[in-house]
Amino acid sequence: FFFFFKQKTAYEILSGLVGSEMCIRDRYQRRVHGILNMDREESKTLVPSKYSILVPTYNERENIKPFITLVMQEAKDYKLDLEIIVVDDNSPDKTQEVVIEMQEKFGNDKVILKTRAGKLGLGSAYIFGLQYCTGNFIIIMDADLSHHPKFIHEFIEKQIKTKSDIVTGTRYRGNGGVYGWDLRRKLTSRVANYIATVMLDAHVSDLTGSFRLYKKQVLLDLVPRLKSKGYVFQVEAIIRAQYLNYKIEEVPITFVDRILGKSKFGPDEIVQFLKGIWQLFSDVQSHFTFTICLLYTSPSPRDQRGSRMPSSA
Numbered sequence: 495f496f497f498f499f500k501q502k503t504a505y506e507i508l509s510g511l512v513g514s515e516m517c518i519r520d521r522y523q524r525r526v527h528g529i530l531n532m533d534r535e536e537s538k539t540l541v542p543s544k545y546s547i548l549v550p551t552y553n554e555r556e557n558i559k560p561f562i563t564l565v566m567q568e569a570k571d572y573k574l575d576l577e578i579i580v581v582d583d584n585s586p587d588k589t590q591e592v593v594i595e596m597q598e599k600f601g602n603d604k605v606i607l608k609t610r611a612g613k614l615g616l617g618s619a620y621i622f623g624l625q626y627c628t629g630n631f632i633i634i635m636d637a638d639l640s641h642h643p644k645f646i647h648e649f650i651e652k653q654i655k656t657k658s659d660i661v662t663g664t665r666y667r668g669n670g671g672v673y674g675w676d677l678r679r680k681l682t683s684r685v686a687n688y689i690a691t692v693m694l695d696a697h698v699s700d701l702t703g704s705f706r707l708y709k710k711q712v713l714l715d716l717v718p719r720l721k722s723k724g725y726v727f728q729v730e731a732i733i734r735a736q737y738l739n740y741k742i743e744e745v746p747i748t749f750v751d752r753i754l755g756k757s758k759f760g761p762d763e764i765v766q767f768l769k770g771i772w773q774l775f776s777d778v779q780s781h782f783t784f785t786i787c788l789l790y791t792s793p794s795p796r797d798q799r800g801s802r803m804p805s806s807a
Contacts, residue, residue, distance in 0.1 A: 545576040545650070546629035546710075550619035554637045555587040557752070562596045562605060564643040572647045579606045580637075581623040583613045617727030621717055632708045634728075638752040641705040645747050649707040652745050659712045659740040662698055662732060663705035663747035670700075674751030694733050698744060704728045705747060712740055 547565055551558060562578055569576045580593050590607060597605045608626055610619070620634060633649065635641040641663070649661045664670050666687070672680065683702065690701045706728070708716075712735065722730045735742060 544629035546627035547578045551582045553587045568643045581619045615723040617723040658743040660742045661707040664700035664744045667699040668746035670746030672749045
């Protein structure tokens with residue numbers, strides 16, 4: 495029961511931020527330096543890693559400034575080459591004005607603002623923003639600080655260590671958890687995760703999470719296959735990656751409910767989520783049935799060679 499509703503206390507969050515920060519940072523830098531100090535012949539094949547943080551926004555004026563500031567501090571602390579691509583859907587609260595202010599502080603090459611005419615959906619925002627990413631790794635995050643930038647280096651370290659194609663955050667494994675949710679929100683998340691996991695045979699523990707690191711080429715391969723445009727986009731991406739045999743690893747994270755602003759996830763989004771899961775389930779089943787039919791109808795190698803073919807008499 496405790497595991498089912500596990501959440502972090504404020505004390506644990508602050509302890510994680512302060513107590514072990516320097517130790518983790520030193521270990522990470524030693525890891526990176528170890529890779530960079532490989533012998534010359536091997537290092538010639540390495541492609542310098544650049545990370546593009548892709549962040550869709552809608553009415554995030556209060557959150558986007560601390561978000562960008564924390565990401566840039568993470569980049570400075572761990573010597574990361576990264577850029578932030580903000581895709582704003584013409585936010586009525588003038589989120590764009592704050593992003594422009596951050597561009598003046600950090601530079602147009604580090605903070606890139608791309609705008610759309612209106613609220614066109616989360617999935618389409620990712621697809622739109624991807625074309626402006628210059629990094630060879632894409633990190634997708636929420637701008638409301640529910641995904642804390644302090645975990646970015648852990649995603650990168652996991653990817654380096656495992657050579658994985660995708661690293662996804664999980665609230666439901668290891669020391670991951672949530673903070674600030676009421677019972678209704680916990681139940682909604684758990685039930686949604688359970689339904690999606692059972693229907694789609696997912697191999698990750700947090701299917702509905704949206705804090706992820708992708709190799710850019712992997713995401714470019716996935717995007718043309720994706721049909722979802724809303725909250726199901728991330729579920730579909732990880733499921734299709736699983737069926738394409740991409741290597742997926744998980745990093746436990748603490749998800750903190752937004753303090754400022756209003757959540758966009760309401761009853762309408764829940765309905766759309768369930769419809770999307772059903773559609774994805776239908777697609778997966780259709781693909782499975784088609785594959786089975788091919789296995790049973792395709793001629794065997796012996797038949798293809800013409801060996802011992804039955805007579806047509």
